Amino acid sequence: xxxxxxxxxxxxxxxxxxxxxxxxxxxxxxxxxxxxxxxxxxxxxxxxxxxxxxxxxxxxxxxxxxxxxxxxxxxxxxxxxxxxxxxxxxxxxxxxxxxxxxxxxxxxxxxxxxxxxxxxxxxxxxxxxxxxxxxxxxxxxxxxxxxxxxxxxxxxxxxxxxxxxxxxxxxxxxxxxxxxxxxxxxxxxxxxxxxxxxxxxxxxxxxxxxxxxxxxxxxxxxxxxxxxxxxxxxxxxxxxxxxxxxxxxxxxxxxxxxxxxxxxxxxxxxxxxxxxxxxxxxxxxxxxxxxxxxxxxxxxxxxxxxxxxxxxxxxxxxxxxxxxxxxxxxxxxxxxxxxxxxxxxxxxxxxxxxxxxxxxxxxxxxxxxxxxxxxxxxxxxxxxxxxxxxxxxxxxxxxxxxxxx
Numbered sequence: 001x002x003x004x005x006x007x008x009x010x011x012x013x014x015x016x017x018x019x020x021x022x023x024x025x026x027x028x029x030x031x032x033x034x035x036x037x038x039x040x041x042x043x044x045x046x047x048x049x050x051x052x053x054x055x056x057x058x059x060x061x062x063x064x065x066x067x068x069x070x071x072x073x074x075x076x077x078x079x080x081x082x083x084x085x086x087x088x089x090x091x092x093x094x095x096x097x098x099x100x101x102x103x104x105x106x107x108x109x110x111x112x113x114x115x116x117x118x119x120x121x122x123x124x125x126x127x128x129x130x131x132x133x134x135x136x137x138x139x140x141x142x143x144x145x146x147x148x149x150x151x152x153x154x155x156x157x158x159x160x161x162x163x164x165x166x167x168x169x170x171x172x173x174x175x176x177x178x179x180x181x182x183x184x185x186x187x188x189x190x191x192x193x194x195x196x197x198x199x200x201x202x203x204x205x206x207x208x209x210x211x212x213x214x215x216x217x218x219x220x221x222x223x224x225x226x227x228x229x230x231x232x233x234x235x236x237x238x239x240x241x242x243x244x245x246x247x248x249x250x251x252x253x254x255x256x257x258x259x260x261x262x263x264x265x266x267x268x269x270x271x272x273x274x275x276x277x278x279x280x281x282x283x284x285x286x287x288x289x290x291x292x293x294x295x296x297x298x299x300x301x302x303x304x305x306x307x308x309x310x311x312x313x314x315x316x317x318x319x320x321x322x323x324x325x326x327x328x329x330x331x332x333x334x335x336x337x338x339x340x341x342x343x344x345x346x347x348x349x350x351x352x353x354x355x356x357x358x359x360x361x362x363x364x365x366x367x368x369x370x371x372x373x374x375x376x377x378x379x380x381x382x383x384x385x386x387x388x389x390x391x392x393x394x395x396x397x398x399x400x401x402x403x404x405x
Contacts, residue, residue: 016075017051019102023079023088024057026380029046031177033236035059037189038080038108040173044166045132045290046078050139052172057088059177064095072100077134080108081118082328083379090121090373105138107131112205113367115153121373125153129192129206130291132166133158136196154180157209165215167223182234186227190215190250191237196268200293200306200331202364203238212238214246221253224261233263240267240288241276248276260284266291269307269315277322287325290316291354295348299334309348316354326354332362332387332400339391358400360385 005133020043022035029035035056043054053070071077077096079089093104106118107126115127126134134154137145148156168188179185191214193207207213224233238297241247264287280288292312294307300306319326328349332342349356362379370376378385384398 008259016049016220017053017073018046018076018078018135018139019053019070019074020046020078020080022056022058023085023092023093025085025088029058029172029181032182033187033189033234034080034082034109036168036173036178036187037236040168041166041189042078042080042132042135043172043311044169045160045164046135046139047100047166047169047172049136052169054169054172054174056174056177059181060174061175068095068099071096072101074100074102074259076105076124076138077102078105078107079122081106081111082108083110083362083364083376084381086110086373086376087380093121103305105135107134109202109206110364110367113202113364114370116151117156117370117373118307119152123152124149127153127155128157129203130157130159132160132164138212157212162214162216165219167219175245184228184230185232185234186223187234187236188215188220189224189236190220191239194238195242196239196305198291198293199303200334200361200364202362206268206365212242214243217246217249217253220250221256224254224257224263229259229261231261233261235263235265237265237267239271240265241271242268242277244271248279251279251285257284262286269312272315272319274318277319278326281322281324287327288319289327289329292328292345292349293331294334294337294341296337299336299341302336303334311347313352316349320352320354328356330356330358331361332358332397333385333389335361337387337389339389342389342392346400360401361387 004171020039022039035058039056040054043052046052053246055067055070079092081089089106096102096104103123105124105126106122111118112127115125119125128134134156145154148154191210191212193209194203195210195212197204261284263284265285266289269290283354292307293303294300295309297306316326330345348357384401389397
């Protein structure tokens with residue numbers, strides 16, 4: 001079934017039609033925040049200016065003739081690109097060109113890393129993390145858009161105003177499919193950008209300026225208010241407590257709910273204090289994810305993310321003792337990492353009785369050097385990256401990645 005929305009009141013003589021498509025992933029998705037933020041919330045923003053369809057091919061099966069008809073009726077097909085969906089997106093582009101005259105627009109995490117490469121395969125390349133305003137300009141002011149789109153690459157960074165942020169448009173999203181993957185969980189994106197500068201993170205390719213842009217706390221409250229009381233809410237932030245004044249306001253508004261709603265988020269351990277943790281707990285926060293990555297000091301320095309171990313221990317225990325579940329995200333395969341580093345980091349977290357999860361290091365630095373889209377097969381992760389970590393066997397490596405604790 002095609003999810004769609006049409007404008008009934010517009011001053012434009014011809015309202016353009018945009019189809020937002022998430023390409024089919026090599027594996028079924030287990031994390032949906034990019035699907036909801038990059039795909040659905042972007043479509044929600046654009047529904048104010050265009051007829052909008054949402055198709056997520058990683059969760060919804062469609063007949064070729066059905067999606068071909070949709071492409072034929074579209075002026076633009078907008079695809080958020082991830083490294084693991086590039087080759088699938090090119091196949092979609094081929095189908096689009098066979099079935100109509102729609103222009104194919106790409107944006108998202110990896111696009112600013114190698115925009116010239118993507119301009120060879122797609123009609124319009126939005127090479128900025130501020131793609132909302134870029135798409136708005138494309139449909140409302142196409143001539144001005146063209147002045148900034150050199151060789152089809154649009155680089156102008158024009159942030160949204162706070163009141164422009166769109167809520168997830170559940171009436172046109174494949175909500176039933178999403179809820180089957182993340183049972184009773186409702187996601188909302190609340191921040192883009194970061195004032196930190198970790199070398200392994202893709203956020204800086206999207207928003208290079210050392211600034212965080214945030215949704216209004218009132219919108220977050222309103223989103224939660226219109227959804228089930230017993231749901232779990234994922235407040236998708238780059239660093240929830242980076243702007244403490246904003247974070248306090250969010251928590252204060254969530255305190256007004258009766259019953260209190262259950263929510264989780266992510267932040268940095270060095271942006272927390274006892275007062276903030278207490279307020280988060282009171283407002284319904286039950287789990288906080290922390291990107292710890294590694295406790296090897298040389299590797300920490302190389303990735304520009306250094307933690308004091310005593311402060312880390314103190315902060316994780318503070319969160320745990322508050323009744324909030326701390327969960328640590330660790331990276332396996334960082335350049336220079338050794339088996340001793342891996343085991344020391346894991347034992348440190350285990351000794352605190354804290355949840356943790358290993359994840360493969362994603363070599364984003366390679367993307368800028370790719371010359372052939374077929375090279376993106378590496379990122380589809382149909383196999384493990386298999387980094388050679390001195391002292392760590394392949395069996396141990398796979399075991400670490402396969403078990404969540």
